[in-house]
Amino acid sequence: MIDLTLQIGTMTLKNPVLVASGTFGYGQECQDLVDLNVLGGIITKSITLKPRDGNPPPRIVELPAGMLNSIGLANVGVETFIAEKLSFLRTVDTTIVVNVAGSTAEEFLAVVRRLDDEDDIDAYELNFSCPNVKEGGLEFSQDANITAKVMSLIRKATSRPLIAKLTPNVTKVGEIARAAEENGANAVSLINTLVGMAIDINSQRARIATTTGGYSGPAIKPVALAKVYEVSQVVQIPIIGIGGIMSGQDALEFILAGASAIEVGTANYIDPSTGVRIVDSIKQYCRKYKLASVRELVGALRPAH
Ligand SMILES: Cc1cc2nc3c(=O)[nH]c(=O)nc-3n(C[C@H](O)[C@H](O)[C@H](O)COP(=O)(O)O)c2cc1C
Numbered sequence: 685m686i687d688l689t690l691q692i693g694t695m696t697l698k699n700p701v702l703v704a705s706g707t708f709g710y711g712q713e714c715q716d717l718v719d720l721n722v723l724g725g726i727i728t729k730s731i732t733l734k735p736r737d738g739n740p741p742p743r744i745v746e747l748p749a750g751m752l753n754s755i756g757l758a759n760v761g762v763e764t765f766i767a768e769k770l771s772f773l774r775t776v777d778t779t780i781v782v783n784v785a786g787s788t789a790e791e792f793l794a795v796v797r798r799l800d801d802e803d804d805i806d807a808y809e810l811n812f813s814c815p816n817v818k819e820g821g822l823e824f825s826q827d828a829n830i831t832a833k834v835m836s837l838i839r840k841a842t843s844r845p846l847i848a849k850l851t852p853n854v855t856k857v858g859e860i861a862r863a864a865e866e867n868g869a870n871a872v873s874l875i876n877t878l879v880g881m882a883i884d885i886n887s888q889r890a891r892i893a894t895t896t897g898g899y900s901g902p903a904i905k906p907v908a909l910a911k912v913y914e915v916s917q918v919v920q921i922p923i924i925g926i927g928g929i930m931s932g933q934d935a936l937e938f939i940l941a942g943a944s945a946i947e948v949g950t951a952n953y954i955d956p957s958t959g960v961r962i963v964d965s966i967k968q969y970c971r972k973y974k975l976a977s978v979r980e981l982v983g984a985l986r987p988a989h
Pocket of ligand 1: 704705706707729730751753755757783811849875876877899900901902904926927928929947948949950951
């Protein structure tokens with residue numbers, strides 16, 4: 685028996701493989717394609733206070749080694765999420781993490797407060813990569829003071845586990861992770877998308893309507909690994925690694941770099957069962973190296989020579 689479990693605050697994950705926000709809908713969309721019960725957890729797309737249509741099309745473009753998107757947090761809003769989406773998630777035997785977003789600290793707070801009235805939500809992932817309208821559109825987690833302020837505000841409002849999801853678009857992500865930890869985060873997850881851009885030289889137009897967007901997929905994995913490693917040197921709370929994870933090997937690299945769990949994002953667009961396959965690969969790896977628990981691998985990275 686290999687122990688794949690992981691504790692984050694009051695939440696126990698049966699294994700360290702989750703699906704990333706915005707790449708798996710509200711879970712229900714994928715129920716006929718994959719056995720959701722095998723996953724360690726489902727993270728919903730970002731939920732805001734009011735419904736959002738998101739940005740105009742085109743808002744997704746496939747590139748040679750990744751994907752550029754400008755979805756713009758399209759979602760049904762917290763009331764419809766509770767009325768129409770949560771009941772399905774309750775039927776799945778896995779951990780349910782609701783990803784929360786807002787344009788202001790107050791919006792984050794209002795969404796968390798409303799969701800706190802509902803049973804069967806295991807944790808919140810706070811999308812601190814969305815623009816803060818009161819700070820000229822700066823992403824919340826681009827500033828350690830703002831991260832600290834919003835984190836402590838939300839910490840006071842709920843006893844559920846809080847995962848601070850961080851942007852990679854900063855110079856020192858470790859400082860931001862520390863600010864989240866010191867103000868009550870039970871875990872940090874990283875990375876969200878990198879700022880990217882693509883141009884069609886025939887039409888001489890930007891390939892997505894917002895000109896720049898969020899870059900994800902295999903191309904960002906080395907960047908994500910380095911950020912996870914950096915954060916692992918400065919925080920004690922669990923780290924959830926995200927960025928270009930397509931296979932068991934990718935997931936294990938993140939774990940060796942210091943992640944206690946991982947999220948599968950863009951890979952779901954190619955194969956929604958990627959997460960399920962990764963659970964199996966991690967088990968096989970543990971068996972091969974005679975490990976009783978996957979936790980023995982967390983941060984076990986050794987230098988090249
Ligand atoms: C189409 C798309 C939509 C996304 N929407 C969200 C979102 O609503 N909230 C969020 O926190 N992250 C969102 N993300 C970011 C992913 O959860 C993930 O952090 C990022 O894509 C990096 O992982 P990946 O390379 O495995 O995709 C989105 C990513 C993509 C590709």
